[in-house]
Amino acid sequence: xxxxNIASPQDFLKEIIFRKVSPTEDxxxxxxxxxxxxxxxxxxxxxDFGAIENYFYFVNxxxxxxxFIKDGExxxxxxxxxxxxxGVYNSFVSRKPADYxxxxxxxxxxxxxxxxxxxxxxxxxxxxxxxxxxxxxxILVGLGIFVQSILADSAEERFRKLMKRxxxxxxxxPQKHLASYLGMTPETFSRMRKKWME
Amino acid sequence: xxxxNIASPQDFLKEIIFRKVSPTEDxxxxxxxxxxxxxxxxxxxxxDFGAIENYFYFVNxxxxxxxFIKDGExxxxxxxxxxxxxGVYNSFVSRKPADYxxxxxxxxxxxxxxxxxxxxxxxxxxxxxxxxxxxxxxILVGLGIFVQSILADSAEERFRKLMKRxxxxxxxxPQKHLASYLGMTPETFSRMRKKWME
DNA sequence: CTCGAAACTTGATACAGATCAAGAAATCAC
DNA sequence: GTGATTTCTTGATCTGTATCAAGTTTCGAG
Numbered sequence: 001x002x003x004x005n006i007a008s009p010q011d012f013l014k015e016i017i018f019r020k021v022s023p024t025e026d027x028x029x030x031x032x033x034x035x036x037x038x039x040x041x042x043x044x045x046x047x048d049f050g051a052i053e054n055y056f057y058f059v060n061x062x063x064x065x066x067x068f069i070k071d072g073e074x075x076x077x078x079x080x081x082x083x084x085x086x087g088v089y090n091s092f093v094s095r096k097p098a099d100y101x102x103x104x105x106x107x108x109x110x111x112x113x114x115x116x117x118x119x120x121x122x123x124x125x126x127x128x129x130x131x132x133x134x135x136x137x138x139i140l141v142g143l144g145i146f147v148q149s150i151l152a153d154s155a156e157e158r159f160r161k162l163m164k165r166x167x168x169x170x171x172x173x174p175q176k177h178l179a180s181y182l183g184m185t186p187e188t189f190s191r192m193r194k195k196w197m198e
Numbered sequence: 199x200x201x202x203n204i205a206s207p208q209d210f211l212k213e214i215i216f217r218k219v220s221p222t223e224d225x226x227x228x229x230x231x232x233x234x235x236x237x238x239x240x241x242x243x244x245x246d247f248g249a250i251e252n253y254f255y256f257v258n259x260x261x262x263x264x265x266f267i268k269d270g271e272x273x274x275x276x277x278x279x280x281x282x283x284x285g286v287y288n289s290f291v292s293r294k295p296a297d298y299x300x301x302x303x304x305x306x307x308x309x310x311x312x313x314x315x316x317x318x319x320x321x322x323x324x325x326x327x328x329x330x331x332x333x334x335x336x337i338l339v340g341l342g343i344f345v346q347s348i349l350a351d352s353a354e355e356r357f358r359k360l361m362k363r364x365x366x367x368x369x370x371x372p373q374k375h376l377a378s379y380l381g382m383t384p385e386t387f388s389r390m391r392k393k394w395m396e
Numbered sequence: 397c398t399c400g401a402a403a404c405t406t407g408a409t410a411c412a413g414a415t416c417a418a419g420a421a422a423t424c425a426c
Numbered sequence: 427g428t429g430a431t432t433t434c435t436t437g438a439t440c441t442g443t444a445t446c447a448a449g450t451t452t453c454g455a456g
Contacts, residue, residue, distance in 0.1 A: 042454095070350040077345065090342045093335040099346070122331070126324045133320070133327060136334030137291040143341050144288045147275065148297070150348050151381050152268040155443065176403065183349050185444060190405055240424095353413065374433070386413060388435055 009037065009060040009111050016058070016083055021131045031121060031128060035111035040104040047102045053091035055112040059084050062108025065177060068100035076181040078146075079105070079173060085135065087112075105173065155184045159192045207235065207258040207309050214256075214281055219329045229319060229326060233309035238302040245300045251289035253310040257282050260306025263375060266298035274379040276344075277303070277371060283333065285310075303371065353382045357390045 007015075010032055017023070023031065035058065040046055046064065047053050057064070057080070064086045066077040077100055080086035091098035092115060113121075122129045149158055159182060162169065169178065170193075179189035205213075208230055215221070221229065233256065238244055244262065245251050255262070255278070262284045264275040275298055278284035289296035290313060311319075320327040347356055357380060360367065367376065368391075377387035 068346060068350070073350075075346070075349050077342075077349075090339045094339055099342075122328070126327060129324060129327050129331060130320070133331040133334060136331060136338060140334060140338060140341070141288045141292050143338070143345065144275075144297075147341065147345060147348070148266060148273070150345070151273050151275075152266070152271075174403070186404070187406085187445080188443060191443095194405080372433070383414060384434075385415080385436085389413095392435080 009058070009109070010035070012060055012083065013058050013111055017131060020134045021127050023125070023127045027125050027127055030125065034117040034121065035113045037109065038112045039109040040107070042104060042107055044104045045101065046104060047088045047091075047098055049099065049101050050097045051088075051091070052095055053088040053098055054115050055087055056089075056092055056115070056118055057086040058111045059086055059108060060110035062110075063105040063173065064102055064108055065105050066100055066102050067180070074177075074180050075183075076177050078181065079169075079177075089139070105177070150183055155182065155188055156192055158182045158184070159189070159196070163196060207256070207307070208233070210258060210281065211256050211309055215329060218332045219325050221323070221325045225323050225325055228323065232315040232319065233311045235307065236310045237307040238305070240302060240305055242302045243299065244302060245286045245289075245296055247297065247299050248295045249286075249289070250293055251286040251296055252313055253285055254287075254290055254313070254316055255284040256309045257284055257306060258308035260308075261303040261371065262300055262306055263303050264298055264300050265378070272375075272378050273381075274375050276379065277367075277375075287337070303375070348381055353380065353386055354390055356380045356382070357387070357394070361394060 013032070013035065014028065017031075038055075038057065040062075046057075047055075049068070059080050059082055061082060064080040066080070066086070066088070067074050068077065069075070086102065088098040088100055088102055090096075090100075095115075118132075122132055149161060153161070162178070162182060175189050175193070176186040179186045182189065184192075211233065212226065212230070215229075236253075236255065238260075244255075245253075247266070257278050257280055259280060262278040264278070264284070264286065265272050266275065267273070284300065286296040286298055286300055288294075288298075293313075316330075320330055347359060351359070360376070360380060373387055373391070374384040377384045380387065382390075
C-alpha cells in the first residue's frame with residue numbers, strides 16, 4: 001500500500017484539489033484552514049441513519065464504508081480510501097436525514113469541513129464552486145458505471161470486473177462487505193472466489 | 199397531461215432555472231440566447247453509443263429515453279419528460295464516448311446548448327457555475343435512491359414503488375421499457391401489473 | 397499468546413424471476 | 427380504416443443465486 005502519510009494530510013488534499021482546479025495561494029489558504037483533522041477507530045460509527053450529515057470528509061489513511069440496512073441486512077454502497085472524499089453525500093447536499101450510514105472499517109484519519117464552511121467557500125470563491133461541480137460530475141460518472149453493472153451484469157461478471165479493477169481490495173476489505181457491495185451473498189462470493197483462483 | 203406549451207420553452211426553462219438560482223436580467227439574457235430549439239420525431243435516435251455528447255437538453259414536450267444495450271438486450275437508465283434536463287450526461291461532462299444512448303419515445307421538442315457554450319457560461323457567470331453544481335447534486339440524490347432500490351428491493355417492491363410514485367407513467371411509456379427500467383422482464387412486469395390491478 | 401467470536405467455506409435445498417412458447421390485443425404506417 | 431407489426435398476456439419450465447446448515451479457519455481483544 002502506498003504510504004501517503006509522509007506528506008501532511010493538508011499537502012495530500014492540496015495535490016488532489018489541484019488535479020481539478022488551480023486556486024491562488026490566498027484562495028488555498030482560505031480553503032485549507034477550514035478543514036479540521038478527524039480520527040475514528042475501527043468499527044466506529046461515523047454518521048448514523050436519520051442524522052443530517054454535517055461534514056464532508058477527506059480520507060488520509062484508512063477505509064470508510066457507506067451502507068444502508070434493509071430488513072436487518074446490510075447493503076454496502078461503496079468504500080472510501082486514501083485520497084477519496086467521503087460522507088453521506090446526499091444528506092450533506094440535500095440537508096435531509098441520511099438514508100445511509102457510514103462507519104470506519106479500519107482506523108481512519110483525515111480532514112473534514114462543515115457544511116456551512118464549505119457553502120461559504122463556494123459563495124466567496126468561484127474556483128471552489130467550480131471544484132464542487134467537477135467533483136459532483138466525477139461521482140456521477142462513477143455511479144453511472146455502477147448502475148450499468150448492477151442492472152446488466154450477472155453476479156459472476158460483477159465479481160470478475162471487481163477483481164480486474166481492484167484485485168488488492170480483497171486483502172483489506174472483509175469478503176462479506178465486498179459481497180454486499182456486489183449485490184450477492186457471502187456464500188456466492190466465496191464460491192466465485194474459489195472458482196476464480198483455480 | 200399538463201400543457202406547458204402555452205408559455206414559450208424559454209419561459210419554461212427560466213422558471214426551472216430560477217427555482218435553484220437567481221441570475222440578473224443581463225445574466226439571464228446571456229444564458230438563454232445560447233439555447234437553441236431542437237425537435238425529434240418518435241423513435242428517432244438522438245445520441246448514439248460511442249459518440250461524444252455535445253449537447254445538454256431541456257425537454258419542453260415529449261419523452262426521451264436513456265438506455266444501453268448488453269448482449270442484444272435493452273436496459274433503460276431513465277426517462278426525461280417536460281421540464282427535465284437530458285442528454286448522455288456522463289459523456290457530456292467527461293468528453294468520453296457515450297456508453298449509453300438516447301432516443302425519442304414520442305415526438306419531442308425543447309432547447310439545447312452545446313458543451314462549449316455551457317462551459318463558457320460557467321466560466322463567465324458564477325451564478326450558472328453554481329446552478330451546475332446544484333443540478334449535479336439533484337441528479338446524484340436521485341441516482342442514489344435508484345441504486346438503493348435496485349440493490350435492496352425485490353422486483354415486486356420496485357414495481358409498487360414506481361406505481362406509487364408515478365402511476366400515470368404506465369399510460370404513455372410502453373411496458374417493456376418500464377420493465378427494463380425496473381430491471382425485470384416484460385413478462386414479470388405484466389404479471390405484477392395484473393396482480394396490482396386486482 | 398490464546399481463546400472466543402466473527403468470518404469463511406462447502407454442500408443440500410428452495411425459490412424468485414428468467415426463459416421459452418404461442419395466442420390475443422393494441423397500435424402504427426400507409 | 428385496415429392489415430401488418432409490435433406489444434402484451436398467460437402458462438410451462440428452467441436456472442442462478444439465495445437460503446439453510448454445519449464445520450473450519452481467521453482474527454482481534456485482552
